[in-house]
Amino acid sequence: MPDQTSHKPVMLITGTRKGIGNYLANYYLNKGFIVIGCSRGELDLKSENYIHYCLDVADENKVKNIFRDLKRDFGRLDVLINNAGIASMNHSMLTPLSTVKKIFDTNVTGTFLFSREAAKIMRKSTGGRIVNLTSVAVPLKLAGEAIYAASKAAVNNLTQILAAEFADFGITVNAIGATPLRTDLIKNVPEEKIAKLISKLSIKRLGEFEDVVNAVEFFIKPESNYITGQILYFGGV
Amino acid sequence: MFIKTTDNMITKDEIIEIIFNSIDEINEQNRSSIPKEASTTLFGSQSELDSLGLVHLITSIEEKTEEATGKNITIADEKAMSLSYSPFKTVETLANYIKTLVDA
Numbered sequence: 001m002p003d004q005t006s007h008k009p010v011m012l013i014t015g016t017r018k019g020i021g022n023y024l025a026n027y028y029l030n031k032g033f034i035v036i037g038c039s040r041g042e043l044d045l046k047s048e049n050y051i052h053y054c055l056d057v058a059d060e061n062k063v064k065n066i067f068r069d070l071k072r073d074f075g076r077l078d079v080l081i082n083n084a085g086i087a088s089m090n091h092s093m094l095t096p097l098s099t100v101k102k103i104f105d106t107n108v109t110g111t112f113l114f115s116r117e118a119a120k121i122m123r124k125s126t127g128g129r130i131v132n133l134t135s136v137a138v139p140l141k142l143a144g145e146a147i148y149a150a151s152k153a154a155v156n157n158l159t160q161i162l163a164a165e166f167a168d169f170g171i172t173v174n175a176i177g178a179t180p181l182r183t184d185l186i187k188n189v190p191e192e193k194i195a196k197l198i199s200k201l202s203i204k205r206l207g208e209f210e211d212v213v214n215a216v217e218f219f220i221k222p223e224s225n226y227i228t229g230q231i232l233y234f235g236g237v
Numbered sequence: 238m239f240i241k242t243t244d245n246m247i248t249k250d251e252i253i254e255i256i257f258n259s260i261d262e263i264n265e266q267n268r269s270s271i272p273k274e275a276s277t278t279l280f281g282s283q284s285e286l287d288s289l290g291l292v293h294l295i296t297s298i299e300e301k302t303e304e305a306t307g308k309n310i311t312i313a314d315e316k317a318m319s320l321s322y323s324p325f326k327t328v329e330t331l332a333n334y335i336k337t338l339v340d341a
Contacts, residue, residue, distance in 0.1 A: 068303065120300065123293070168289055
């Protein structure tokens with residue numbers, strides 16, 4: 001259990017079991033943050049400054065429990081990173097409704113619930129930061145990504161409207177429009193599809209975890225308190 | 238004043254006290270003088286609160302109620318938003334509505 005009396009910054013990251021979320025959790029733990037993470041499954045991350053919750057990010061009551069504990073244990077939240085996301089690359093005529101609901105639950109409802117509850121804590125101090133993960137799939141409008149792109153388009157809109165609503169509380173809300181990275185999210189996507197996507201970028205390569213960290217660092221630093229409602233796309237999209 | 242119930246139960250009077258505490262906070266923040274009465278209008282054209290003030294107030298009341306009862310509640314839930322008469326209308330109607338949430 002982290003030292004509750006410390007003045008270390010407190011960051012909550014959703015989807016920390018693997019991929020970007022896992023990388024960010026380790027990165028910010030190494031930087032001296034207290035990191036609260038969550039995922040559907042267990043995560044054995046050995047750090048006294050890390051707390052893990054197993055949950056579905058669209059489960060309102062369980063999400064509220066995280067924030068109740070956060071309030072009790074630390075009394076504040078400095079940064080929320082809405083990273084948890086799922087994808088299903090398929091032709092829309094072959095996409096079952098259950099997949100549509102699952103994608104929207106995780107990508108949109110989860111982002112909304114965590115942002116709403118985070119703002120309730122962050123409103124008590126100034127300088128709260130919310131960073132959402134969106135995708136270049138929105139502007140590229142790629143065939144085969146209808147539902148994933150639609151869910152991330154919703155995240156973009158959510159980002160910009162929450163930015164307006166939370167500005168009164170000194171909270172900024174921004175989003176990172178990542179290109180594909182070597183994560184589980186694209187493990188089932190054929191190489192030629194990835195190559196086709198990369199060909200549409202100005203800088204023709206996959207994204208790296210360091211690219212995401214760089215953007216997060218920019219959005220959360222104190223000097224970025226005038227930057228809100230922005231969608232930062234990678235690779236020159 | 239901080240209300241902490243021992244058995245997760247809370248009376249309507251205690252909820253009204255929570256609402257008054259939150260009104261104190263809003264009055265202090267906004268240098269306003271919203272009266273602490275059961276009949277005080279919180280929502281609508283007669284209210285002294287603007288939309289942001291109402292957000293502050295409801296969030297504060299929700300937090301204090303959760304602290305007092307140890308129970309997660311969402312005051313602005315589907316039912317509240319669909320009722321013909323808004324439960325946010327006055328301190329009294331809000332207290333009645335919160336009581337139904339914590340008792341559920």
